[in-house]
Amino acid sequence: MPLVKQGKIVADGYIHVADDAEIPVDGAALIPAARFLADPEALLKRSGPTGVIWPNNRDPEELVPYLDRLAVVALVFPSFRDGRAYSQARLLRERYKYKGELRATGQVLRDQFVIMLRAGFDSFEVKKDADAEAFAATVKRYTVFYQPTGDGRITALHQRMQLRHAENAR
Numbered sequence: 045m046p047l048v049k050q051g052k053i054v055a056d057g058y059i060h061v062a063d064d065a066e067i068p069v070d071g072a073a074l075i076p077a078a079r080f081l082a083d084p085e086a087l088l089k090r091s092g093p094t095g096v097i098w099p100n101n102r103d104p105e106e107l108v109p110y111l112d113r114l115a116v117v118a119l120v121f122p123s124f125r126d127g128r129a130y131s132q133a134r135l136l137r138e139r140y141k142y143k144g145e146l147r148a149t150g151q152v153l154r155d156q157f158v159i160m161l162r163a164g165f166d167s168f169e170v171k172k173d174a175d176a177e178a179f180a181a182t183v184k185r186y187t188v189f190y191q192p193t194g195d196g197r198i199t200a201l202h203q204r205m206q207l208r209h210a211e212n213a214r
């Protein structure tokens with residue numbers, strides 16, 4: 045499955061651990077939420093980066109004690125009509141100040157890509173190579189937005205105010 049990160053198609057260095065599979069002692073691993081929460085401290089002591097696959101029906105507040113030690117939080121879009129992972133992403137970025145990789149997984153569609161970026165996602169698992177290429181191109185297409193969100197970009201209004209302030213300072 046192609047992974048788009050920072051506008052580029054990259055190799056996914058993480059092993060997706062199945063519910064019944066053995067968790068590797070080292071190496072990067074994405075672990076299902078229930079398995080992670082069963083013994084988070086032990087899993088976070090692994091020698092490789094640890095991430096969690098977080099379903100959209102769980103409260104992201106459960107992750108707060110571990111966020112500073114999680115390399116990736118992969119939020120699941122089980123259907124293109126189910127947008128709860130957008131809210132989870134914004135909570136993780138804006139309220140809980142999560143700085144690690146925030147990955148969209150599941151039904152990640154190219155027409156929702158910009159909204160996902162604005163919600164705070166910075167990597168995307170997509171189903172097709174063509175979607176990965178479209179996602180990579182979209183990152184460069186939009187540079188100014190009107191609505192503030194968790195991606196850290198200043199809005200068009202703030203850009204205009206900065207320009208006006210600079211002009212008045214001359």
